[in-house]
Amino acid sequence: MAVLDLKGLLKIFGTDVRAVDEIDLHIEHGELISLLGPSGCGKTTTLRLVAGFIDPNAGEIVMDGDVVSNANSVIPPERRNMSMIFQSYAIWPHKTVSQNVGYGLKFRGITGAEADKRVKSLLSVVQMDHLGARYPSELSGGQQQRVALARALVVEPAVLLLDEPLSNLDANLREEMRFEIRRLHDEFNITSIYVTHDQAEAMVTSDRICVMNSGKIEQVGKPSDIYDIPATKFVAEFVGVTNSIPGKISSPELFEANDGAKFMMNADGGKTGELVSIRPHRIHVHAENADVGGADAQNVLDGEVTRGYYFGSTVDYLVKVPGLEEPLRVIGDPHQFFGVGSKVRLTIEKAAVILVSDS
Amino acid sequence: MTQDAQQLPGMISGGEPSATKKFDYTVIVWVVLLILLIILVANPIFQLFKESFFVSEDEAGGFTFQNYIDAFETDEYYKPMYITMMLAISVGSISLVVGAVMAWVVSRTDIPFPNLIRNGILASFVTPPFLGAIAWIFLAGQNEGWLNKWIRGLFGLSDEFYLFDIFTMKGVIFAMSLYTFPLVFIVVLAGLNNISSDVEDAANVAGGGTFHTMFSITLPLVAPSLFAGFILAALEAMILFGIPAVLAIPAGQHTMTTQLRAFMVSEDDLLGLASAYAMPMLILAVGMVWTRGIVLGRRGYATVGGKGGQRRPQKLGVWRIPIFVLCMIPLVCAIVLPAMALLTTSFMKNLGGGLVWSNLTLWNYHFILTNDAVRESIYNTIMLAIMAATGATIVAAISAFIAQRKLIRGHEYIGFMATAPIGIPGIVLAVGLFAAYTKQPFVLYGTLWIMFLAYLTKYLPLAYQTSNAGLTSIHPELEESCRIMGANRLQVFKDVTVPLFKTAVIASWILVFMPSLRELSASVLLWTTNTKVISVVIVDFYEETLLGPISALGVLLLLITLVAIAVGFRLVGRDFMRSAG
Numbered sequence: 039m040a041v042l043d044l045k046g047l048l049k050i051f052g053t054d055v056r057a058v059d060e061i062d063l064h065i066e067h068g069e070l071i072s073l074l075g076p077s078g079c080g081k082t083t084t085l086r087l088v089a090g091f092i093d094p095n096a097g098e099i100v101m102d103g104d105v106v107s108n109a110n111s112v113i114p115p116e117r118r119n120m121s122m123i124f125q126s127y128a129i130w131p132h133k134t135v136s137q138n139v140g141y142g143l144k145f146r147g148i149t150g151a152e153a154d155k156r157v158k159s160l161l162s163v164v165q166m167d168h169l170g171a172r173y174p175s176e177l178s179g180g181q182q183q184r185v186a187l188a189r190a191l192v193v194e195p196a197v198l199l200l201d202e203p204l205s206n207l208d209a210n211l212r213e214e215m216r217f218e219i220r221r222l223h224d225e226f227n228i229t230s231i232y233v234t235h236d237q238a239e240a241m242v243t244s245d246r247i248c249v250m251n252s253g254k255i256e257q258v259g260k261p262s263d264i265y266d267i268p269a270t271k272f273v274a275e276f277v278g279v280t281n282s283i284p285g286k287i288s289s290p291e292l293f294e295a296n297d298g299a300k301f302m303m304n305a306d307g308g309k310t311g312e313l314v315s316i317r318p319h320r321i322h323v324h325a326e327n328a329d330v331g332g333a334d335a336q337n338v339l340d341g342e343v344t345r346g347y348y349f350g351s352t353v354d355y356l357v358k359v360p361g362l363e364e365p366l367r368v369i370g371d372p373h374q375f376f377g378v379g380s381k382v383r384l385t386i387e388k389a390a391v392i393l394v395s396d397s
Numbered sequence: 398m399t400q401d402a403q404q405l406p407g408m409i410s411g412g413e414p415s416a417t418k419k420f421d422y423t424v425i426v427w428v429v430l431l432i433l434l435i436i437l438v439a440n441p442i443f444q445l446f447k448e449s450f451f452v453s454e455d456e457a458g459g460f461t462f463q464n465y466i467d468a469f470e471t472d473e474y475y476k477p478m479y480i481t482m483m484l485a486i487s488v489g490s491i492s493l494v495v496g497a498v499m500a501w502v503v504s505r506t507d508i509p510f511p512n513l514i515r516n517g518i519l520a521s522f523v524t525p526p527f528l529g530a531i532a533w534i535f536l537a538g539q540n541e542g543w544l545n546k547w548i549r550g551l552f553g554l555s556d557e558f559y560l561f562d563i564f565t566m567k568g569v570i571f572a573m574s575l576y577t578f579p580l581v582f583i584v585v586l587a588g589l590n591n592i593s594s595d596v597e598d599a600a601n602v603a604g605g606g607t608f609h610t611m612f613s614i615t616l617p618l619v620a621p622s623l624f625a626g627f628i629l630a631a632l633e634a635m636i637l638f639g640i641p642a643v644l645a646i647p648a649g650q651h652t653m654t655t656q657l658r659a660f661m662v663s664e665d666d667l668l669g670l671a672s673a674y675a676m677p678m679l680i681l682a683v684g685m686v687w688t689r690g691i692v693l694g695r696r697g698y699a700t701v702g703g704k705g706g707q708r709r710p711q712k713l714g715v716w717r718i719p720i721f722v723l724c725m726i727p728l729v730c731a732i733v734l735p736a737m738a739l740l741t742t743s744f745m746k747n748l749g750g751g752l753v754w755s756n757l758t759l760w761n762y763h764f765i766l767t768n769d770a771v772r773e774s775i776y777n778t779i780m781l782a783i784m785a786a787t788g789a790t791i792v793a794a795i796s797a798f799i800a801q802r803k804l805i806r807g808h809e810y811i812g813f814m815a816t817a818p819i820g821i822p823g824i825v826l827a828v829g830l831f832a833a834y835t836k837q838p839f840v841l842y843g844t845l846w847i848m849f850l851a852y853l854t855k856y857l858p859l860a861y862q863t864s865n866a867g868l869t870s871i872h873p874e875l876e877e878s879c880r881i882m883g884a885n886r887l888q889v890f891k892d893v894t895v896p897l898f899k900t901a902v903i904a905s906w907i908l909v910f911m912p913s914l915r916e917l918s919a920s921v922l923l924w925t926t927n928t929k930v931i932s933v934v935i936v937d938f939y940e941e942t943l944l945g946p947i948s949a950l951g952v953l954l955l956l957i958t959l960v961a962i963a964v965g966f967r968l969v970g971r972d973f974m975r976s977a978g
Contacts, residue, residue: 089881115880128878132896141892145883193882 040196040229041067042088046097049083057083059253060097065231070223071258072232072240075250076276081233084250085199088231089122090115101196116145121190122199125206127182129174135161135185136170142193160188163222180211187219191226198230204239216242237277241265249273270395274315281316281366282394293393299361301337303391311393319369320390323355326381337386341366343376357382423805430796430814437854438818441829445679448832449672464673474674477651481635484570484652489631491574496581496630497623499724501615504589507710509721514728515586518579521731523958525915526576527639527932528951530563531939532735533572534643535742537561541749543738564648572640575731577633581626588622589615621692628689632682636822638918642936653678654824654918661828661922668832675825686820736955743948761949771950774929779957781845781930782913785852790906792853793860794898801868815861818854823918827851831922843925851919856909863908867901900969907965911958 042065049058058080065071073081086092088099090112098108106113121142129138140157143149148156161167164184174182183203190198203219204212220243223230234240240247241261249256249264249272257269268274271282285295290305293314301314324330330338341359353372356365368384376382449464468474499518503511536544545559562568592615600610616623641652651659653674660671713720741752743761750756765771793815798804800811818826830851834841841847871894879889917932924933931954938947 089877091877091880114885115877116883116885118881119883120881122878122881124874124878126872126874128872128874130875130879130893130897141879141884142882189878189882199881 040102041065042197042229042231043100044084044088044097045100047084047087047094047099048096049080049087049092050095056253058087058094061250061253061255063248063255063258065229068227068229069245070220070230070232070243071246071248072234072244073248073250074234074237074240074277075256076235079250080253081235081250082201085122085201085231085233088197089120089199090118118197119193119195120197120199121193121195123186123190123201123203125202127179127186127206129177129182129185129189131174133173134170135166135172135174135177138174138185139170139189139192142189146193156192157188160192163191163225164188164218179207180215183207183211183215184218187222191222191228194226195228198228200230200232202233202235204234204236212239219243240277247277249276251276267392268315268394270397271313271315272397274392274394279318279367281318281321281364282313283316283362283364284313284396286312287393291388293391295362297361297363299339299359301386301391302388303393304388306393309393310395312396313394315392315394316366316386316390318354318367319352320386321366321368322385323357323368323370323374323376324383324385325374325376326383328383330383330385336388337384337391339366339384339386341382341384343378343380343382346376346378348372348375357384359384423807426799426805427807430811433792434814434817437850437857438821441826441833441854442679442821444832445672445675445825445829448669449676451669464669465676467670468673474656477653477656478677480566480645480650481653484566484573484641485631485635487570488573488577488634489627491570492578492581492630493623493627495574495727496578496626497585497619499578499727500582500585500589501611502720502724504586505594505615505711506713506720507717508713508724509717514724517725517728517732518582521576521728522579522583523911523962524576524732524735525639525917525932525951525954526573526637527643527917527935528739528915528954529576529731529735530572530640530643531935531944531947531951532738532742533563533568535738535748535944536734537563537568539564564644566645566648566650569640569644569648569650572644573634573637574630575727576640577630578727580629580633581623584626584629585619585622588619592618625689625693628685628692632685632820635678636682636824636918638824638921639932639936642921643939654822657824657828658921661831668828671828672832675828678822679825682822682825683820739948739951739955742944743952745945748944761945764946765949765953768946770929771934771946773927774931774934775953777845777928778914778930778932781848781852782910784845784849785856785913786906786910788849788853789856789860789909790864790902793857793864793905794902797861797864797868798898801865802873812861812865816858819858821854823851823855823916824922826854827919827922830919842923843928845928848920848923848928848930851923852909852913852916855916855919856912859912860905860909863905864898864901867898867904871897904965904969907961907969911961914957914961915954 042063044061044063046060046062047058048056048060051057061080061084063071073084075081083092087094087107090107093112094107094109096109098105100106101118105111106118130141133141136157139160140153143153143156157170158167161170164187166181166184166188169177169181174185177185186203200219204215207215216239219232223243232240232243244261246258247261247264248258251272257264257273259267264273264277268277268280274280275282283293283295283299283301285293287310288294288300291302293301293303295301301316303314326340330336339359341357343355344358344365345354345356347354350372353370353375355368355370355376357368358365366384370376450460450462452461452463499514502508503514508514534542536542539545539559539562540556542559542561542563544561548554548560549556549558563572596618597610597614600614605613636654638654638658641650641655642658645652646655657671657674657678660667660674742748744757744759745752746756746758746760765775796811796815800808800815830847831842833839834847834850841850875897876889876893879893880886884892915932916930917936920930920933921936924930929937931950935947935950938944938950
């Protein structure tokens with residue numbers, strides 16, 4: 039197990055592409071943190087910096103108090119006691135499953151019967167114990183993924199790095215393997231960094247999520263915090279669907295949209311921002327003029343349905359509200375369906391209105 | 398997680414971060430590559446240019462255009478150019494039609510035994526063309542040709558009658574086409590296989606019939622491959638030496654290659670004239686190869702190279718068997734008949750004597766295996782082929798590795814340099830090498846080394862392309878995953894890179910070894926008494942009409958080639974011939 043610290047880490051490609059732009063990140067013992075962001079946000083570069091495949095231009099990476107990378111010296115990947123799962127699985131096609139899994143053990147002085155025992159035990163953990171003699175070309179994508187997991191875990195690494203490990207799997211398998219990765223993490227408790235652009239993957243697998251954009255960290259937090267209390271417009275829109283409403287704070291508990299609509303929110307000491315984010319499923323739809331209770335405890339808005347898609351378990355509405363430039367996206371209850379053109383009343387709890395910054 | 402993982406020797410807990418300042422090999426690699434390029438390509442071509450502007454007889458003569466005037470003024474020298482162009486266009490066109498139709502049949506229809514056709518094509522690819530031409534003399538000579546005799550016997554015709562005469566320009570075109578159409582086939586097949594039949598289905602759904610679809614959709618999509626195939630076949634016809642030497646010279650005609658050789662073996666020193674004469678060939682050939690690269694490199698065709706869907710074969714119906722038979726005819730003419738003719742002739746005392754017991758002998762084999770000159774040529778051939786294959790493979794593998802792994806600055810130019818000799822005709826290269834390495838301080842003429850240089854230059858592009866393709870298929874993550882598991886660079890190289898790259902390296906070795914065995918067009922200008930090779934001996938014997946020993950040598954050459962192919966299949970698998978295209 040290991041504690042990792044990234045301090046002011048900078049990587050410049052070419053002359054001026056700041057792929058990783060002076061980021062700071064602390065990762066605890068046994069924690070699984072995911073780096074989440076769109077392609078080109080610097081998440082994979084960060085991972086490869088931690089692995090030691092590339093050298094930073096400035097800043098340092100500290101592992102259990104030892105500097106493993108800085109601008110002047112970099113410990114090579116093979117001496118970091120880390121494991122990595124690659125996007126392409128990177129299973130060696132000329133070695134059998136058992137040889138693949140057992141490869142790393144010889145560098146750790148484990149050979150012979152002890153090595154065989156560990157390979158067998160890891161293969162059974164990933165439910166591949168009957169396929170040890172196979173060659174990779176005889177395996178399905180999901181099975182290759184399991185071999186990659188076993189190979190990475192058998193050496194009991196201090197840190198496990200995962201680079202979009204599920205992006206080559208089909209949808210069903212991807213869902214299954216998410217839970218599998220989390221299960222294995224709970225079993226082995228290895229400090230892990232998981233790079234992905236898929237927010238659902240990050241939510242399911244991670245203890246904490248680090249959202250990245252343009253080489254910088256936008257927000258780090260528990261999955262529920264990232265989703266419920268996004269710090270920036272980017273985080274709110276990248277993680278899940280939201281309504282972003284530009285405007286300004288007119289008092290600590292009141293936000294005024296550019297076109298005039300007003301939203302009450304919970305005061306959050308001194309927090310500033312240029313937008314509010316409201317998740318569609320936190321907006322409740324009622325019939326026109328419905329009695330919805332006190333308007334001082336929640337936001338009440340009247341509007342007209344401009345679109346309503348029925349999905350069986352939910353209805354996806356767009357509701358045009360006076361005082362808002364864009365219609366609100368609302369996820370409603372299908373048992374009470376409002377057709378296009380219906381007048382509706384919307385209610386939004388104060389806690390669902392989240393002030394976010396624009397950058 | 399156990400405790401010992403943290404106390405592993407060599408892991409970070411053990412030591413200070415070590416500086417990893419990498420040594421920059423850029424300068425060394427570039428110097429080596431440039432020296433190679435100068436020796437193999439730049440110097441010979443430069444000497445060729447230089448010689449073409451000097452009167453050879455007279456060192457003090459200085460700069461002159463006289464060589465060019467001599468080369469292009471007289472009809473005698475002008476006519477071979479005309480004949481060569483005519484040959485290139487005819488052979489290119491015939492190969493295009495035969496090769497493209499066969500490729501379409503194999504790729505798109507339910508023809509029986511498509512693999513038989515495919516392997517037959519590859520077999521005709523490795524048959525030495527000059528051997529095929531000689532075999533066709535046995536088959537289609539005016540008087541003694543077996544096919545003519547057979548037809549005379551069949552219809553009771555007089556001895557005067559003949560249907561085939563191989564010693565004509567038609568005969569030369571026929572023989573050349575047999576060995577150039579596989580080039581078109583391979584290129585067009587690759588083009589066709591990259592087009593998803595969804596595209597064709599879409600046209601069918603839109604109301605186009607099978608033939609309308611073929612002409613309006615399929616044909617335009619493979620047009621680049623068709624053009625590239627034509628260029629390759631025409632170029633091959635232009636630079637072939639063996640077939641015209643065997644068939645055209647007895648018919649009283651020279652092509653540019655045979656005329657070049659006539660200059661080089663002349664009593665007079667005609668190196669200047671030969672160099673000037675080689676220029677149009679060099680320029681045309683290099684121009685054709687570049688055109689082909691540009692046409693094939695254009696990626697405007699989105700579906701070509703896209704994910705090819707399932708291909709749905711067209712039903713040939715009652716035409717299935719007749720079309721199959723038609724497709725077998727070129728293959729039978731290129732391989733089966735010549736191989737049979739050579740094999741039988743090699744056991745015959747007298748060519749006209751027929752297949753009767755009293756006419757059979759082992760003398761031809763006894764002769765080639767006991768004659769010192771022949772034995773030396775066999776040794777030289779195998780030696781040279783091994784040297785060329787090893788040399789080209791080492792240079793190609795190392796430079797492809799450096800280029801692919803971006804190990805030095807300027808790595809993007811290495812591929813261009815390694816494939817620079819592509820398109821230089823063997824015989825032109827030989828004139829250049831002769832001009833460059835017959836004088837002080839680098840006298841290589843008269844040794845095997847000058848032939849080694851010729852082979853190395855000629856086949857380096859092929860070796861490079863094979864190595865490069867092999868490396869492209871090794872994902873860098875396969876090496877990175879090895880590093881992170883604890884292996885250092887050297888161990889990664891040993892455990893992952895080498896085993897995965899091995900296949901391409903072996904394939905490249907065999908792909909150079911095979912054509913080196915039968916190289917003729919460069920060897921024929923560079924050999925000396927001590928450095929004869931099998932192909933040169935065959936041409937020599939041909940001029941002395943020693944047809945029996947020729948056949949025996951031909952059979953031997955084919956046997957060595959077959960062994961090489963068998964070893965290749967065994968080590969690499971059946972796909973290794975693919976990159977030959």
